[in-house]
Amino acid sequence: MLHHIAIVGSGPSGLFCADALLRQRPDLKIDVFDRLPTPYGLVRFGVAPDHQGTKAVTRQFDRLFAGGALRFLGHVQVGRDLPLANLRQHYDAVVLALGAHADRPLGLPGEDLPGRYGSMAFVGWYNGHPDFRDLDPLLDRPGAAVIGMGNVAIDIVRVLGKTRAEMATSDLTAHAADKIAAANFTDLYILGRRGPIEASFTSAELAELGKMERVRPVVKKSDLPEALPAGLDAIEARVKEKNLSILHEFADRTDEKPIRLHFLFNATPDAIVGSERVEGLKIKNGPTLEVGTVISAIGYRTAADGDLPQSDARGVIANQEGRIEPGLYVVGWAKRGPSGTIPTNRAEAKTVADLLLADYANDAAPAKQGSAALDAWLSSRGVHVMDWACWKRIEAAEIAAALPGSPRAKLAAWEDLRKHRQ
Ligand code: NAP
Numbered sequence: 001m002l003h004h005i006a007i008v009g010s011g012p013s014g015l016f017c018a019d020a021l022l023r024q025r026p027d028l029k030i031d032v033f034d035r036l037p038t039p040y041g042l043v044r045f046g047v048a049p050d051h052q053g054t055k056a057v058t059r060q061f062d063r064l065f066a067g068g069a070l071r072f073l074g075h076v077q078v079g080r081d082l083p084l085a086n087l088r089q090h091y092d093a094v095v096l097a098l099g100a101h102a103d104r105p106l107g108l109p110g111e112d113l114p115g116r117y118g119s120m121a122f123v124g125w126y127n128g129h130p131d132f133r134d135l136d137p138l139l140d141r142p143g144a145a146v147i148g149m150g151n152v153a154i155d156i157v158r159v160l161g162k163t164r165a166e167m168a169t170s171d172l173t174a175h176a177a178d179k180i181a182a183a184n185f186t187d188l189y190i191l192g193r194r195g196p197i198e199a200s201f202t203s204a205e206l207a208e209l210g211k212m213e214r215v216r217p218v219v220k221k222s223d224l225p226e227a228l229p230a231g232l233d234a235i236e237a238r239v240k241e242k243n244l245s246i247l248h249e250f251a252d253r254t255d256e257k258p259i260r261l262h263f264l265f266n267a268t269p270d271a272i273v274g275s276e277r278v279e280g281l282k283i284k285n286g287p288t289l290e291v292g293t294v295i296s297a298i299g300y301r302t303a304a305d306g307d308l309p310q311s312d313a314r315g316v317i318a319n320q321e322g323r324i325e326p327g328l329y330v331v332g333w334a335k336r337g338p339s340g341t342i343p344t345n346r347a348e349a350k351t352v353a354d355l356l357l358a359d360y361a362n363d364a365a366p367a368k369q370g371s372a373a374l375d376a377w378l379s380s381r382g383v384h385v386m387d388w389a390c391w392k393r394i395e396a397a398e399i400a401a402a403l404p405g406s407p408r409a410k411l412a413a414w415e416d417l418r419k420h421r422q
Pocket residue numbers: 105106147148149150151152153155192193194198199200201205269297298299300338339340341
């Protein structure tokens with residue numbers, strides 16, 4: 001009988017799944033585990049600090065936790081502190097909502113030079129992820145390049161390009177704000193290995209790049225087709241048409257601003273140049289860009305630890321419609337790869353929740369013990385769970401420390417977060 005469910009990962013896909021399960025079965029008890037002492041995963045560490053509206057989704061997650069059927073067990077790494085095999089002994093069903101935490105490798109010479117960062121590390125650094133708090137990236141040259149033409153690449157150039165005043169209402173971490181303010185960029189580059197039609201950014205995000213105080217987008221008119229290619233579906237055509245019109249508008253600009261943001265289309269990176277550190281980025285059949293920083297924003301793969309199922313060649317955990325095997329499910333980026341927006345996960349998590357509930361519709365096995373048995377096991381192993389009350393103390397400290405206009409000053413160091421253990 002289905003009664004106790006464990007969800008591993010407290011990002012949007014895991015919490016949307018909890019929501020969908022509880023709407024249909026309010027009697028269920030769901031425990032949400034996270035390696036970090038802070039909930040919300042991608043909402044806290046992925047969504048850009050100046051996109052606070054997108055983060056408002058956490059209010060509905062808070063209501064779920066306040067409802068009593070959902071428990072937060074932070075600071076517990078399933079697979080390592082708590083083997084999956086053990087979790088499955090205590091819960092009737094387990095849902096993996098692990099996200100995708102590993103940067104796809106570029107596979108280029110010079111990839112490991114200081115000054116080259118993957119977007120997981122770089123975005124994690126400015127968003128206060130404790131694993132990347134001390135990244136201290138090299139931002140000391142006038143040029144910096146971001147490889148990739150998705151929304152993550154757009155987020156990164158925008159955060160690098162905005163002034164401190166433009167970020168005042170964001171929750172950009174102080175360590176990143178100081179470092180970015182001290183940088184003296186004159187030329188930022190965003191590189192796509194294909195053309196403007198193939199770029200995967202969306203129109204609203206692209207348009208934002210044209211509204212920055214000290215950054216002027218630079219687009220070559222000759223890179224832009226006058227019309228869309230045939231064969232696009234209607235929704236895609238609408239987005240691409242809007243993108244093209246924004247890019248044409250960028251190409252027409254003649255104003256001068258301190259930072260030029262160069263859009264380089266059909267620019268495949270060939271090598272990262274430098275001996276001790278990044279000195280440049282060589283483009284295949286093209287120039288070597290004079291940059292001291294190269295950030296690759298080319299997508300992610302799921303990396304699972306310990307006895308969690310490993311991801312396959314596509315970087316996702318093999319599954320059928322979300323079922324890995326009876327009793328074990330997967331949602332979100334770990335299920336389908338790093339695509340879509342936060343609302344994409346709401347619809348998808350519901351389909352996995354429906355599948356899970358259908359699997360147990362005629363299950364007559366006695367329900368397992370759930371957290372009652374597990375709590376004792378965790379404390380016997382010295383695992384210090386940081387629960388919802390700990391998170392609320394962290395949150396209160398962050399709000400209390402916020403600068404005027406900013407929603408919070410994130411605690412980003414492990415030791416500062418762990419101070420809020422009871
Ligand atoms: P993405 O949209 O898949 O973009 C990845 C980019 O990297 C593409 O331009 C891709 O080019 C390029 N790329 C991949 N491998 C490459 C390589 N080896 N060399 C050079 N370029 C390479 O992924 P993302 O930007 O990481 O975003 C992930 C998801 O989060 C997306 O669905 C995105 O929309 C979403 N997101 C949304 C927002 C928002 O709504 N504001 C913000 C951030 C992220 P090709 O097309 O040629 O492969």
